[in-house]
Amino acid sequence: MRDVAVIGVGWPKWGELWKKDIRNIFVEAALMAIEDAGVDHIDSMYVASMSPGLWSKQEHIGALMADYLGQTPIPAVRVESACASGGMAVRLGFIEVASGMSDIVLVGGVEKMWTGEDFTAVLATAADQEYEAFHGLTFPALYALMARRHMHEFGTKREQLAMVSVKNHANGARNPRAQYQREITVEAVLNSPPVADPLNLLDCSPVTDGAAAIILAPVDLARKIAKDRPIVQIIGSGAATDSIALADRESYVELPAVKKAAEIAYKMAGVGPEDIDLAEVHDCFTIAEIIVTEDLGFFEKGKGGEAVEQGLTKIGGKIPVNTSGGLKSKGHPVGATGVAQIVEITEQLWGVSGERQVEGAKIGLAQNMGGSGASSTVHILKRID
Amino acid sequence: MPIQRFYPHIPQRYRLEGTKCKKCGKVHFPPRQVCNSCGSKELEPYRLAEEGEIITYTVVYTPPDDFKTKKPYVVAIAKMDDGAKLTAQVTDCTPDEVEIGKRVRVVFRKINAEGKSGIIEYGYKFVLI
Numbered sequence: 035m036r037d038v039a040v041i042g043v044g045w046p047k048w049g050e051l052w053k054k055d056i057r058n059i060f061v062e063a064a065l066m067a068i069e070d071a072g073v074d075h076i077d078s079m080y081v082a083s084m085s086p087g088l089w090s091k092q093e094h095i096g097a098l099m100a101d102y103l104g105q106t107p108i109p110a111v112r113v114e115s116a117c118a119s120g121g122m123a124v125r126l127g128f129i130e131v132a133s134g135m136s137d138i139v140l141v142g143g144v145e146k147m148w149t150g151e152d153f154t155a156v157l158a159t160a161a162d163q164e165y166e167a168f169h170g171l172t173f174p175a176l177y178a179l180m181a182r183r184h185m186h187e188f189g190t191k192r193e194q195l196a197m198v199s200v201k202n203h204a205n206g207a208r209n210p211r212a213q214y215q216r217e218i219t220v221e222a223v224l225n226s227p228p229v230a231d232p233l234n235l236l237d238c239s240p241v242t243d244g245a246a247a248i249i250l251a252p253v254d255l256a257r258k259i260a261k262d263r264p265i266v267q268i269i270g271s272g273a274a275t276d277s278i279a280l281a282d283r284e285s286y287v288e289l290p291a292v293k294k295a296a297e298i299a300y301k302m303a304g305v306g307p308e309d310i311d312l313a314e315v316h317d318c319f320t321i322a323e324i325i326v327t328e329d330l331g332f333f334e335k336g337k338g339g340e341a342v343e344q345g346l347t348k349i350g351g352k353i354p355v356n357t358s359g360g361l362k363s364k365g366h367p368v369g370a371t372g373v374a375q376i377v378e379i380t381e382q383l384w385g386v387s388g389e390r391q392v393e394g395a396k397i398g399l400a401q402n403m404g405g406s407g408a409s410s411t412v413h414i415l416k417r418i419d
Numbered sequence: 420m421p422i423q424r425f426y427p428h429i430p431q432r433y434r435l436e437g438t439k440c441k442k443c444g445k446v447h448f449p450p451r452q453v454c455n456s457c458g459s460k461e462l463e464p465y466r467l468a469e470e471g472e473i474i475t476y477t478v479v480y481t482p483p484d485d486f487k488t489k490k491p492y493v494v495a496i497a498k499m500d501d502g503a504k505l506t507a508q509v510t511d512c513t514p515d516e517v518e519i520g521k522r523v524r525v526v527f528r529k530i531n532a533e534g535k536s537g538i539i540e541y542g543y544k545f546v547l548i
């Protein structure tokens with residue numbers, strides 16, 4: 035296997051992009067990444083997107099995006115794994131470059147969610163449509179089922195859930211690409227409208243239009259064309275699956291797919307949780323960040339809530355989590371999320387994250403998750419000198 | 420929901436039909452072709468226990484459009500007496516009566532009437548015992 039580097043990134047502003055359709059949104063991010071990498075062509079492309087068919091009545095977006103990016107006849111395919119589509123696409127791009135099949139691969143993710151469709155119902159198709167969504171379960175409701183159990187088993191406090199949101203908004207307020215660049219308070223979260231008890235509106239990631247893209251290439255090639263910035267290598271890639279229905283799990287306070295993906299990625303990278311300088315994790319709901327930071331090995335099971343309260347996951351804390359603002363503040367255009375996580379980690383390792391910079395960051399981790407944890411990816415990136 | 424999509428699930432929704440592994444005894448609901456515990460393909464039809472205990476629950480205030488007229492409603496996961504876990508709404512009670520550890524029984528009720536083909540969708544719900 036060849037060593038693989040991230041040589042370019044593109045991440046335009048996210049939000050409610052009423053004047054742009056899915057192709058405009060994707061192509062803008064892809065062009066940014068190509069320009070940032072300084073390459074004159076790409077050999078292959080992966081387009082992560084959860085549900086262009088339901089939101090935009092458009093399938094076959096691999097070819098569509100290659101066409102509008104001016105890159106036909108390169109191979110291009112859409113990757114779908116619900117909210118983990120982006121992470122799964124990154125993994126496929128990584129494998130393609132590592133294998134030697136292609137040298138320069140673009141991995142992009144996109145979701146156009148503001149199209150007038152019932153987004154709660156579209157998102158619920160990532161759950162078991164016949165045995166969960168059929169009974170009126172929504173995604174906030176699935177994570178609420180986990181939150182209630184986490185509170186019951188470990189005494190996790192309602193305020194601690196809110197603190198995840200407050201911390202991520204504080205980071206997102208300093209990210210010019212975030213959908214909601216403003217700070218919020220614990221009181222605001224507790225007083226926001228209930229969505230699925232015990233989760234309120236400000237525990238939930240928003241509905242977002244947006245795209246992000248990265249360019250992958252062999253480290254040898256990266257060294258030849260590198261700008262005056264360090265090389266960032268993907269040193270570990272893990273992916274795993276679990277039961278689609280939450281009910282079928284043994285426990286509702288841990289996510290085995292996250293644990294397994296992390297185990298694979300840590301092993302491949304030759305590092306452990308104690309070596310990670312910062313992490314982007316899938317905080318689709320506040321409880322998700324708490325459970326995931328436990329399952330990645332940053333904190334003991336049941337201690338994720340306390341860790342947030344003690345400020346361990348803030349910038350400047352023991353292990354800064356979601357310096358980008360997380361899904362909560364920067365937005366969650368489903369297919370783009372896992373790719374934007376890689377953009378944030380890469381920039382942090384390049385040392386170009388401005389006010390959000392984690393000083394001396396050398397190794398970063400990105401964890402992306404689909405559904406109620408039925409799929410997850412973990413990538414570990416390292417600045418190499 | 421079009422009847423063609425609803426039809427394959429009728430035995431489960433109307434009669435709680437699952438499967439039981441002949442090798443390890445694990446009960447699955449909905450039915451499976453491969454045991455998710457031991458990997459065996461030797462499974463037999465099995466009718467799920469009708470009573471169980473609430474493991475976790477939520478009160479849904481922001482439902483999909485199809486459930487708008489029913490909010491707020493309670494959805495729970497219960498561990499049935501034969502070990503299978505079932506997801507369903509808890510009905511005939513107020514949300515604050517529902518608690519982890521309470522016993523429930525399965526009843527047959529209307530789930531939704533707004534299916535695109537106009538069929539009324541029936542299925543199971545929980546009631547507190």
Ligand SMILES: [Zn+2]
Pocket residue numbers: 440441442443444445454455456457458459
């Ligand atoms: Zn078995």
